[in-house]
Amino acid sequence: MKVTADHDACIGSGQCVPLAPDVFDQDDDGIVILKRTELEESDVTGVKAAVRICPARALTIQEGPK
Amino acid sequence: MASPVRRVAIIGAGAAGLTTAEALRDLGFVGTIVLIGGERHVPYDRPPLSKQILAGRWEPQQSYLRTHESYDELGIELRLSTTAVAIDSTLRCVMLSDGDSINYDALVIATGSRARVLADMPDDDRVHHFRTVDDAVALRLQLQGQPRTLILGAGVLGLELAATIRELGSQVHVIDPLPSPMLRQFGPTIGDPLVQLHAEHGVDLTLGVDVQQVVHGRDGAIQINLIDGTSRTGELLVVAVGSKPNIEWLAGSGLPTADGVLTDGDGRVQDNVFAVGDVAARFDMDAQRHVRSESRTAAGEHGWAAAAAIMNLPAPPPPSRYFWTDQYSTKIQGVGRFTSDTNLDVVDGDLHSGRFVATCSLNGRLRGVVGWNLPRPFAKWRAKLTSETPSSPKTVTTV
Numbered sequence: 001m002k003v004t005a006d007h008d009a010c011i012g013s014g015q016c017v018p019l020a021p022d023v024f025d026q027d028d029d030g031i032v033i034l035k036r037t038e039l040e041e042s043d044v045t046g047v048k049a050a051v052r053i054c055p056a057r058a059l060t061i062q063e064g065p066k
Numbered sequence: 067m068a069s070p071v072r073r074v075a076i077i078g079a080g081a082a083g084l085t086t087a088e089a090l091r092d093l094g095f096v097g098t099i100v101l102i103g104g105e106r107h108v109p110y111d112r113p114p115l116s117k118q119i120l121a122g123r124w125e126p127q128q129s130y131l132r133t134h135e136s137y138d139e140l141g142i143e144l145r146l147s148t149t150a151v152a153i154d155s156t157l158r159c160v161m162l163s164d165g166d167s168i169n170y171d172a173l174v175i176a177t178g179s180r181a182r183v184l185a186d187m188p189d190d191d192r193v194h195h196f197r198t199v200d201d202a203v204a205l206r207l208q209l210q211g212q213p214r215t216l217i218l219g220a221g222v223l224g225l226e227l228a229a230t231i232r233e234l235g236s237q238v239h240v241i242d243p244l245p246s247p248m249l250r251q252f253g254p255t256i257g258d259p260l261v262q263l264h265a266e267h268g269v270d271l272t273l274g275v276d277v278q279q280v281v282h283g284r285d286g287a288i289q290i291n292l293i294d295g296t297s298r299t300g301e302l303l304v305v306a307v308g309s310k311p312n313i314e315w316l317a318g319s320g321l322p323t324a325d326g327v328l329t330d331g332d333g334r335v336q337d338n339v340f341a342v343g344d345v346a347a348r349f350d351m352d353a354q355r356h357v358r359s360e361s362r363t364a365a366g367e368h369g370w371a372a373a374a375a376i377m378n379l380p381a382p383p384p385p386s387r388y389f390w391t392d393q394y395s396t397k398i399q400g401v402g403r404f405t406s407d408t409n410l411d412v413v414d415g416d417l418h419s420g421r422f423v424a425t426c427s428l429n430g431r432l433r434g435v436v437g438w439n440l441p442r443p444f445a446k447w448r449a450k451l452t453s454e455t456p457s458s459p460k461t462v463t464t465v
Binding site for chain 1: 085088089092093111113131362363366367369370382383386388390392397399441442444445448449452
């Protein structure tokens with residue numbers, strides 16, 4: 001499972017960071033930084049919540065090959 | 067133990083209702099989801115309405131949160147141009163405006179709010195309220211001749227509209243009886259830099275003066291007479307004086323309502339009934355009363371929390387109380403609580419330099435952080451606020 005971020009859509013709210021701190025960070029403009037894109041099992045719930053809670057809807061999860 | 071939920075009805079198809087539906091699928095819900103939307107548009111996002119859409123940079127479709135086809139893919143039965151008119155919570159049934167009715171095992175009330183309307187406004191199609199994407203398009207059309215624009219209300223919406231309309235070339239007058247702009251969101255903390263920002267862009271702000279009446283002046287213009295004897299005149303008026311929750315359809319339902327549908331701290335109204343987004347008045351442990359939070363951020367957080375509760379999964383972290391506003395090229399971010407009895411300390415930058423972070427504290431405890439064009443330092447202070455705030459009301463030890 002992979003996560004991608006649309007950096008143009010990101011508004012720097014930082015809502016994703018506390019939900020999955022191992023995956024998300026912010027740069028000096030507040031824009032999302034992906035610390036990793038291939039998700040570990042332990043990341044999945046937090047990242048799914050971040051995808052929905054992101055007020056700019058800038059995050060997407062892509063299901064990997066089964 | 068409640069019987070398993072097989073059928074969820076979500077009444078209201080804004081960001082909160084849609085997020086609830088999406089989150090249910092994320093969390094593995096395989097039953098039926100019916101999403102009822104009163105407007106003709108598929109669910110859309112509201113923050114761009116006063117900015118990208120009003121400015122004409124986006125077409126309405128660009129605010130849509132998902133494509134029309136993707137509802138089928140997600141197994142969401144979307145019914146548009148339909149409202150709920152009543153519920154029977156004993157029979158677990160919702161009556162719809164088209165005469166149909168639907169049964170549910172769990173109900174999510176997401177009917178949002180509407181613009182508050184003032185009495186005694188002139189009957190004139192140049193008097194606007196601003197809530198929907200159709201409202202935004204209607205206002206945009208009338209702004210083409212750069213009419214002098216009057217805005218009643220210096221809250222977040224009023225000031226966002228002022229910024230966008232000013233940038234379209236119109237003269238803008240903003241009038242509010244309160245002494246400081248965006249008082250409801252930030253208390254008096256950032257009133258001065260907000261006044262400065264708008265003055266620098268040539269917006270005329272009249273604060274702390276009540277409106278006596280709104281009339282048609284000479285040449286048919288719209289004229290606002292103020293109680294100090296002065297008046298403001300324009301060809302267009304936008305009334306942005308807050309919102310009212312859409313709860314009237316719940317009269318007789320037996321569900322608790324006041325200024326919104328009353329819920330516990332997790333969004334639950336009753337056993338199998340939830341309320342999310344603008345319409346929900348959640349019980350706030352800190353304030354010890356029910357509070358509506360009309361932010362885009364809360365819409366998503368409420369939706370996720372309601373889905374988790376329906377699925378009997380652990381509650382997510384409490385709402386972040388984060389919100390933002392974009393005016394001209396200034397991004398203002400806030401998190402936490404701002405009240406008139408808190409102290410404001412500038413901790414980075416300078417209050418009048420166009421870049422700063424300020425904190426609000428009460429009795430030495432950090433309560434809120436506001437950032438003005440300084441996202442990264444804001445994020446650091448936000449993390450500090452989060453770490454100093456009890457993670458959940460449930461963990462607070464009672465004595």
